[in-house]
Amino acid sequence: MTGLDLYTRTARRASATVIEAYSTSFGLASRLLPPVMRGDIASVYALVRVADEIVDGPGAESGLDTRSCREVLDALEREVERAVATGFSADLVVHAFAETARRVGITADQTAPFFAAMRRDLEPVAFRDERELRSYVYGSAEVVGLMCVRCFLGGRRLPDAQARRVDRGARALGSAFQVVNFLRDIGADADGLGRAYLPGVDPAHPTEEAVGRVLDRLEGELRIARDTVPLLPREARPAVLAAHGLFAALARRIRATPADELPRRRISVPSAEKAAIVARAALGASVARATSAREARLEPAR
Structure with a gap:
């Protein structure tokens, strides 16, 4: 196992933790998937959830105003784009998503509309x-x-x-x-x-x-x-x-x-x-x- 393999495995475990913490329904349903597919779905869910949390309260609760939340969301989208292009991110959730996206064919055709919708929720x-x-x-x-x-x-x-x-x-x-x-x-x-x-x-x-x-x-x-x-x-x-x-x-x-x-x-x-x-x-x-x-x-x- 290479260092990148270990890092990716750790990143996927981090994403699995997110879906277990936030979604009873999706967590239950995803258990019926085979392991690799389940990990891929967790990687997608975790990224979506992190973006959602930026606009749905935790950002504001930490003291960020709307402009600051927008900057954090924009930075997350840029990091996703960079990670999908390069295959690496220092953010574990983004790294897990990017590894999945590169392998299964998720592109900006899906991520760009998603982030645009998240920005709409800032107002x-x-x-x-x-x-x-x-x-x-x-x-x-x-x-x-x-x-x-x-x-x-x-x-x-x-x-x-x-x-x-x-x-x-x-x-x-x-x-x-x-x-x-x-x-x-x-x-x-x-x-x-x-x-x-x-x-x-x-x-x-x-x-x-x-x-x-x-x-x-x-x-x-x-x-x-x-x-x-x-x-x-x-x-x-x-x-x-x-x-x-x-x-x-x-x-x-x-x-x-x-x-x-x-x-x-x-x-x-x-x-x-x-x-x-x-x-x-x-x-x-x-x-x-x-x-x-x-x-x-x-x-x-x-």
Whole structure:
């Protein structure tokens, strides 16, 4: 093992620590991935989380003003670009991301829109129309879905038609995850961060009709994403199904909650239900593998 190998391994462990600390849902789902793929997803998640934390509170809590937070975020983006170009960063999270990005094909086509969306969060947000919302969601979430697909493929290329379908599913799932979070955090985003992401939804007094429209679209995106899971590499499907199931369960709980309670309650899926969803995804994958192996044994030789 070279010194760089040891450094990269340490960097990937640092990224794994970030996902374990910050995300119960993604952490649970990612455990269904094989080790290298799981490490790649952790590397993406860790970078996204660090950028998010710069704009979502810890920066300000440490005494940084908006201008200073912007400078830190800009410096992080420059360091990511440099590390992806050179293969090294003194920042462990950036190094782990860059190693993954270089190997699986994540480029500035994904990272640049992401950082642009993070910069948007440095100012108060009050999106007036669907165009503003969709532009933000593309950068903050859909491109993260595209990064994850590249991790699943591990640098392999799909036929063009299949690649377009897979990317559409990844974008739909990323969007659905983001919008679920907007609804779940609607009160905290408005009161604590000065953000109103959802046009037509009053964050202080959301109506059943307005919330229902958001959920209808969100559930449509979940269906698109679910339909494209069979196009993913077999070893990635259980984790994606688990993540899909966790956020679908959260959407169902939000729909079952009176709209006027959403600003005052942060809806969540109980731990036992989360564990059951992940277990079903893992079991389904095991059954599928066993069936495939049995059919292979029974297929007559040619």
